[in-house]
Amino acid sequence: MIEIDTMERRKGLTKLKDNIIEVGNQQLKEQIEAEINSMTFTKNFRSPSAEEWYIFLPNYKDPLTGGAAGKTIIHYNLLGTKEMFINTTIIFDDPLLYNSEHHQLVYAIADEIVNRLVGYADTLLAVHCGENSYNAEYKQ
Numbered sequence: 001m002i003e004i005d006t007m008e009r010r011k012g013l014t015k016l017k018d019n020i021i022e023v024g025n026q027q028l029k030e031q032i033e034a035e036i037n038s039m040t041f042t043k044n045f046r047s048p049s050a051e052e053w054y055i056f057l058p059n060y061k062d063p064l065t066g067g068a069a070g071k072t073i074i075h076y077n078l079l080g081t082k083e084m085f086i087n088t089t090i091i092f093d094d095p096l097l098y099n100s101e102h103h104q105l106v107y108a109i110a111d112e113i114v115n116r117l118v119g120y121a122d123t124l125l126a127v128h129c130g131e132n133s134y135n136a137e138y139k140q
Helices: 026-038 100-118
Strands: 013-015 021-023 040-046 050-056 070-076 086-092 123-128 134-138
Touching: 026 100, 050 100, 070 100, 086 100, 100 123, 100 134
Parallel strands: 086 123
Antiparallel strands: 013 021, 040 050, 050 070, 070 086, 123 134
């Protein structure tokens, strides 16, 4: 059993000990699972120091083309130091994802993108998604 440190009932979230956030809405959990399980990628560009991937989601699309919901750009720092970070930028193009009520969905999708495309490397993440934009740091 997880010990609850503080309770925050904003936007259906329960904040738990160790900064773990549990989504309290079953419908939102199912929506997140559906998007993540159906998410696909296509590599658009590769160079010695960068990759660009298109992100396809079943319920979100680029409003102009009807194509990918967003893109991920992964830039590898090739300095060869132990203090190396991979810089990852995720840009979502579907304005439906910009609404603040989709924050947990955007966060979950971005986290899964990092897990699948970058893995366990130290990563500086920038997510561009309207009101749901944020920066994060992943460390081993």
